[in-house]
Amino acid sequence: MAETGVTPRERYRAQVRAEIMELARQQIATAGASALSLNAIAKQMGISGPALYRYFAGRDELITDLIKDAYRSLADAARAATDQGGGLPGVAYALRAWALADPHRYFLLYGTPVPGYHAPDDVTTIAAEIMAALLDAAPAPPLPQDGAAAADFTDHLERHRSWDGGHPAPAATLHRVLSFWTRLHGVLSLELAGHFAGMGFDPALLFAAEVDGLSRP
Amino acid sequence: MAETGVTPRERYRAQVRAEIMELARQQIATAGASALSLNAIAKQMGISGPALYRYFAGRDELITDLIKDAYRSLADAARAATDQGGGLPGVAYALRAWALADPHRYFLLYGTPVPGYHAPDDVTTIAAEIMAALLDAAPAPPLPQDGAAAADFTDHLERHRSWDGGHPAPAATLHRVLSFWTRLHGVLSLELAGHFAGMGFDPALLFAAEVDGLSRP
DNA sequence: TGTACATCAGTGAACGCGCGTTCACTGATGTAC
DNA sequence: TGTACATCAGTGAACGCGCGTTCACTGATGTAC
Numbered sequence: 010m011a012e013t014g015v016t017p018r019e020r021y022r023a024q025v026r027a028e029i030m031e032l033a034r035q036q037i038a039t040a041g042a043s044a045l046s047l048n049a050i051a052k053q054m055g056i057s058g059p060a061l062y063r064y065f066a067g068r069d070e071l072i073t074d075l076i077k078d079a080y081r082s083l084a085d086a087a088r089a090a091t092d093q094g095g096g097l098p099g100v101a102y103a104l105r106a107w108a109l110a111d112p113h114r115y116f117l118l119y120g121t122p123v124p125g126y127h128a129p130d131d132v133t134t135i136a137a138e139i140m141a142a143l144l145d146a147a148p149a150p151p152l153p154q155d156g157a158a159a160a161d162f163t164d165h166l167e168r169h170r171s172w173d174g175g176h177p178a179p180a181a182t183l184h185r186v187l188s189f190w191t192r193l194h195g196v197l198s199l200e201l202a203g204h205f206a207g208m209g210f211d212p213a214l215l216f217a218a219e220v221d222g223l224s225r226p
Numbered sequence: 227m228a229e230t231g232v233t234p235r236e237r238y239r240a241q242v243r244a245e246i247m248e249l250a251r252q253q254i255a256t257a258g259a260s261a262l263s264l265n266a267i268a269k270q271m272g273i274s275g276p277a278l279y280r281y282f283a284g285r286d287e288l289i290t291d292l293i294k295d296a297y298r299s300l301a302d303a304a305r306a307a308t309d310q311g312g313g314l315p316g317v318a319y320a321l322r323a324w325a326l327a328d329p330h331r332y333f334l335l336y337g338t339p340v341p342g343y344h345a346p347d348d349v350t351t352i353a354a355e356i357m358a359a360l361l362d363a364a365p366a367p368p369l370p371q372d373g374a375a376a377a378d379f380t381d382h383l384e385r386h387r388s389w390d391g392g393h394p395a396p397a398a399t400l401h402r403v404l405s406f407w408t409r410l411h412g413v414l415s416l417e418l419a420g421h422f423a424g425m426g427f428d429p430a431l432l433f434a435a436e437v438d439g440l441s442r443p
Numbered sequence: 444t445g446t447a448c449a450t451c452a453g454t455g456a457a458c459g460c461g462c463g464t465t466c467a468c469t470g471a472t473g474t475a476c
Numbered sequence: 477t478g479t480a481c482a483t484c485a486g487t488g489a490a491c492g493c494g495c496g497t498t499c500a501c502t503g504a505t506g507t508a509c
Contacts, residue, residue: 018473018484025485040341043260047463059464060486068463113338121330121337122419124257133424158438162431169427188436195412202339207350210386214379219405221375235451235506242452264496276497277453285496 026064028054033075037113042123045072073129079114080135083107087142100146101193101220112201119194137174143186144176151181159184189223243281245271250292254330259340262289290346296331297352300324304359317363318410318437329418336411354391360403361393368398376401406440 032050047068051058065071083104090103108115154160166187167180178186196219199205200212249267264285268275282288300321307320325332371377383404384397395403413436416422417429 016473021485041338044341046461048461056485057487058462059466059488062464063485116338119416119419119421121258121333124261136421154435154439156435156438156442158431158434162427162435165431166427169425172425172427184435187432188439191412191416191432191436192409193412194416195408195410198415199336199408199411202336204336204353208386208389210379210383210389214375214382215404215408217375218371218373218379218401219408221373222371222405225373233506238452263494265494273452274454275495276455276499279497280452 022064029061029064029071030074030078033071034078034111034114037075037117038111039113041113042072042075042117047071069126072126076117076128077131077135079118080132080139082114083118084135084138084142087139091142091146095146096148096224097143097146097189098220098224100143101189101216101223104193105197105216108197108201115197115201119198137172140172140186140190141174141176143190144173144178144182147178147182147186147189149178149182151179151185154181154184192219192223239281246278246281246288247291247295250288251295251328251331254292254334255328256330258330259289259292259334264288286343289343293334293345294348294352296335297349297356299331300335301352301355301359304356308359308363312363313365313441314360314363314406315437315441317360318406318433318440321410322414322433325414325418332415332418336415354389357389357403357407358391358393360407361390361395361399364395364399364403364406366395366399368396368402371398371401409436409440 029050032053033045036045036049045068047061048058051061065074086103086107087100090100093099095102154163163180163184166183170180170183173183176183196212196216200216205212205215246267249270250262253262253266262285264278265275268278278288282291303320303324304317307317310316312319371380380397380401383400387397387400390400393400413429413433417433422429422432
């Protein structure tokens with residue numbers, strides 16, 4: 010009685026869809042997005058390949074849903090960290106934990122772009138949520154930027170802040186958050202891709218040092 | 227008479243090899259590394275597919291050579307910029323120019339890692355050259371790091387600097403160069419992957435602001 | 444200079460693979476009267 | 477409660493594709509005597 014309006018068939022559909030997504034996620038986690046195979050998923054579920062077409066229009070739609078799903082998960086993690094009051098460092102560590110839990114999922118969002126693929130509007134919206142979480146976590150007011158180029162870009166942002174989602178933060182904060190985000194992505198993606206592997210130092214310490222440096226005024 | 231010891235056959239071989247590599251490079255530039263197809267290359271050259279096996283043991287070897295080639299090219303660009311005396315900003319702009327000239331080539335090196343693939347020792351050596359160029363370009367002495375985590379990592383690097391290729395720079399400089407490199411990669415890879423596309427601001431200005439901020443003490 | 448032999452670039456057929464996707468269908472589940 | 481019909485999940489065969497790679501071969505180029 011609790012589940013009003015949800016027929017058994019709808020429940021079943023949602024369940025199977027979820028199972029497909031879950032197996033797809035596992036496949037990506039194991040061998041990356043390029044290895045995602047509809048037939049392999051079907052085989053794992055014990056059904057025939059064409060049966061999947063009851064749930065997804067095709068491979069592209071499945072990938073799109075996986076991307077949306079991953080963005081959603083990442084945005085939620087960022088939001089939770091912000092709400093917990095840890096500030097930018099808090100968000101930074103949350104993002105790192107998210108990425109380390111499933112590196113291929115991170116690369117699904119921020120890795121090599123797929124040549125033909127173009128992201129739908131939904132993901133742009135969710136990506137904006139991540140920026141919003143960072144803006145909420147950022148301390149105010151930001152210190153004045155040193156350096157002419159830095160000041161120039163802050164000015165530039167004043168006139169190009171359509172992506173802020175209506176956030177009232179000053180342009181200097183937008184700049185700071187943007188810079189924070191790019192730097193974070195830098196360390197993180199190099200670590201995840203294994204580029205520090207042969208260098209001998211501990212990536213966690215580098216990350217901590219970056220976050221430390223980025224967070225103080 | 228000038229080309230001592232190089233038989234016509236060797237010349238021919240080198241030439242064909244170079245042509246294969248060039249077409250492979252074009253293919254990657256157009257549609258990414260995952261789209262690289264031996265048969266397609268052969269067709270473009272007007273020869274049969276199996277003929278390529280006279281020049282490469284297989285697809286993997288070709289990709290490995292392309293990666294080595296790209297690293298070589300990038301390291302040369304970094305070295306040239308350093309020798310020109312532009313300091314870290316000079317190297318930064320050189321690397322950006324290199325990446326923008328062929329984004330897929332950049333992603334071949336620093337994009338989503340290929341699941342099965344493992345880089346041979348050669349590329350590690352060349353990658354170290356890039357760090358060496360940055361170390362040569364970095365100003366000395368570096369300022370003391372603010373923040374406990376930053377100081378910790380510098381200390382840590384003192385004990386884990388095997389990757390410095392024997393460079394005499396102090397650990398603080400290693401730290402600075404490492405941080406410079408990761409941050410650079412952050413802005414650059416997000417720009418190349420198109421993540422700034424919908425945001426409205428000019429990526430070049432953000433890059434300039436980052437380089438500006440990163441270069442001053 | 445001429446002949447016999449070795450090297451080696453390139454061919455064409457074939458193998459086996461897995462992929463996404465379509466189609467006409469069966470059979471179970473749900474709905475209407 | 478029972479019957480007639482509609483919905484829809486899943487099947488199995490098939491299509492067409494392009495891939496990397498192997499193999500035995502032809503024919504041109506180079507080498508040795």
